[in-house]
Amino acid sequence: MSAAPLSLFNTLTRRVEPLVPLAPPRVTLYTCGPTVWNFAHIGNFRTFLFEDLLRRWLEQSGYDVFHIMNLTDVDDRTIKAARQAGKSLVDHTAPFTKAFFEDRDYLRIKPAHVYTPATAYMPQMIDLVTKLLERGVAYEGDDGSVYFAINRFPTYGRLSQLDKREIKVGARVASDEYAKGDPSDFALWKKADAEDEAVGAAWDAPFGRGRPGWHLECSAMSLSEIAKCCGVQTLDIHAGGIDLIFPHHENEIAQSEGATGQQFARHWVHGEFLNVRGTKMSKRHGNFLTARDLREQGVDAAAVRLLFFQTHYRQPVDFNDDALAAAGEGVRRISEFRNRLEQASHAKPDQSALAELSRQLRADMTEALNNDLNAPQAVATLFDFVRAANRELDQGSGGSAEALAVLTEFAARVLDIFPTPRKSDQALESWIEAQVAARNQARKSKDFKAADAIRAELRTKGVEIEDTPTGTKWRVV
RNA sequence: GGCGCCGUAGCCAAGUGGUAAGGCAGAGGUCUGCAAAACCUCGAUUCGUCGGUUCGAUUCCGACCGGCGCCUCCA
Numbered sequence: 001m002s003a004a005p006l007s008l009f010n011t012l013t014r015r016v017e018p019l020v021p022l023a024p025p026r027v028t029l030y031t032c033g034p035t036v037w038n039f040a041h042i043g044n045f046r047t048f049l050f051e052d053l054l055r056r057w058l059e060q061s062g063y064d065v066f067h068i069m070n071l072t073d074v075d076d077r078t079i080k081a082a083r084q085a086g087k088s089l090v091d092h093t094a095p096f097t098k099a100f101f102e103d104r105d106y107l108r109i110k111p112a113h114v115y116t117p118a119t120a121y122m123p124q125m126i127d128l129v130t131k132l133l134e135r136g137v138a139y140e141g142d143d144g145s146v147y148f149a150i151n152r153f154p155t156y157g158r159l160s161q162l163d164k165r166e167i168k169v170g171a172r173v174a175s176d177e178y179a180k181g182d183p184s185d186f187a188l189w190k191k192a193d194a195e196d197e198a199v200g201a202a203w204d205a206p207f208g209r210g211r212p213g214w215h216l217e218c219s220a221m222s223l224s225e226i227a228k229c230c231g232v233q234t235l236d237i238h239a240g241g242i243d244l245i246f247p248h249h250e251n252e253i254a255q256s257e258g259a260t261g262q263q264f265a266r267h268w269v270h271g272e273f274l275n276v277r278g279t280k281m282s283k284r285h286g287n288f289l290t291a292r293d294l295r296e297q298g299v300d301a302a303a304v305r306l307l308f309f310q311t312h313y314r315q316p317v318d319f320n321d322d323a324l325a326a327a328g329e330g331v332r333r334i335s336e337f338r339n340r341l342e343q344a345s346h347a348k349p350d351q352s353a354l355a356e357l358s359r360q361l362r363a364d365m366t367e368a369l370n371n372d373l374n375a376p377q378a379v380a381t382l383f384d385f386v387r388a389a390n391r392e393l394d395q396g397s398g399g400s401a402e403a404l405a406v407l408t409e410f411a412a413r414v415l416d417i418f419p420t421p422r423k424s425d426q427a428l429e430s431w432i433e434a435q436v437a438a439r440n441q442a443r444k445s446k447d448f449k450a451a452d453a454i455r456a457e458l459r460t461k462g463v464e465i466e467d468t469p470t471g472t473k474w475r476v477v
Numbered sequence: 478g479g480c481g482c483c484g485u486a487g488c489c490a491a492g493u494g495g496u497a498a499g500g501c502a503g504a505g506g507u508c509u510g511c512a513a514a515a516c517c518u519c520g521a522u523u524c525g526u527c528g529g530u531u532c533g534a535u536u537c538c539g540a541c542c543g544g545c546g547c548c549u550c551c552a
Contacts, residue, residue: 031552032552033552034552035550035552040552041552043551043552044551044552045552046552047552048552050552077550077551160480160481160547160548161481162480162548184549185549186549187549187550213550214549214550215549215550240552241551242481242482242547242552243546243547243552244552245481245547246480246547246548246549247547247548247549247550248549250549251550271552272482273545273546273552274552275545278483278545279544279545279546280551281552282551282552284551306500307489310500311489312490312491314482315483315490315491316482316483316545316546317489317490318489320488320489322501322502323488323489323490323500325501326488326489326500327489327501328501329500329502330500333514336514337515340515374491376490376491376498377491377498379491379499379500380490380499380500381498382499383498383499383500384498384499387515387516390514390516391516391517393515393516394508394515394516395516443510446510448510448511451511452510452511452512455511455513464513464514465512465513466512466513466514467509467511467512467513468513468514473513473514
């Protein structure tokens, strides 16, 4: 592996900084996953897709990535949703967990090495709370819940620059206010109430029967997993959506460092939102689409991936059908180029102009992605390459194994934006072949009227015809 | 109110203190029986507005206008 050249914006310092893993080539990566109270929407998946690109680029760069993703299966929303559905917590969340994995696969997001559902880590969470109580940074409130005392953690607020903030006048005051020492203290462990018990969301603990606060799980699970795998207490990268900076990640830092005395995560990276006409996509606004909605509409995951990668992860991206269709066209073009390259002759590869373009592409893509994961820049150089290489092929240049290799490396392995292969349909295909043969008969006898009629009919079936010097090609659109 | 983000061609969207990537759409051309695909050519004298700094700003600073996000359980 070459020297680590990847730089990423670090929310902790608000600067783009070189990634410096604790023990290269290993990189521990923790990404905040979905709350499985419902289907995740594509705004959620935008974050997961940016994390997927990060993961893939790290691996392509030679790092040995250990990727952990949590599944929040016990919190206010899951409990409420389970209650409304008249189910137990596990009965309610299990199908949504399954759905999340299906959607992940549809969008070609590489599975994490470990998925950690909160309910499966109860002992670790209880241990963490115990440790925080022992260290005196947590206390039991008058209401029987356990809170983190932020005044015992001097650097609290560093990530979100809280010291520069003022709390909004008249801001919402929690109902548990009276129980806490400081209004900003947050719950580590919430005393079980009747609703929690009703859905089976309550566990026994030395400090009382209850359930974990939302933030607790990420600290307990990430620390537990990296201790198990790597014997460390510090994550190399912690990633998530920008909305998690405060309070979620701030609180994770407090809990984790309060317990270990070690830095929790060296590099914090956050992705921007997916918007719809300028407004954040969310369940609350009702302006959301799920991955399965797209799949049912026949949208190729490759188009979604390209669309998202054409905007930098730290910029908001606006989602609409036109943009998605445009990305679909881009995917088609790159795909046609690959087909063409595969069919080209690869004689005298090293001297060809194509080989030179390929080396240039590799250098440009690498530079772009190393620069704070600038995927839009990387995609731009890819299209530059496609055009220049097509020009070479038009001029009768030979192909290049190098070109295919670099295309596979970046467009397939890193970006993964080639169209999903269609399921073959023997009956349809032989019918199309017969039509194409009939049309070519007609063309041969200069009966262009008949030939055009066949082409028109094929087009109504979504089949596009392309006459080339080496024969007629067709494709289903 | 505090903190933060954004405003670049019809649409999506990079980027830089030295004069604007890329994609989609559109127009013309090469090729083709005609198409399609591919390629070639064409588009912002200009980067929300107004000031300031500078030899020079879209890029830095300030104000303003417009849009958005977070501010205790939202990716």
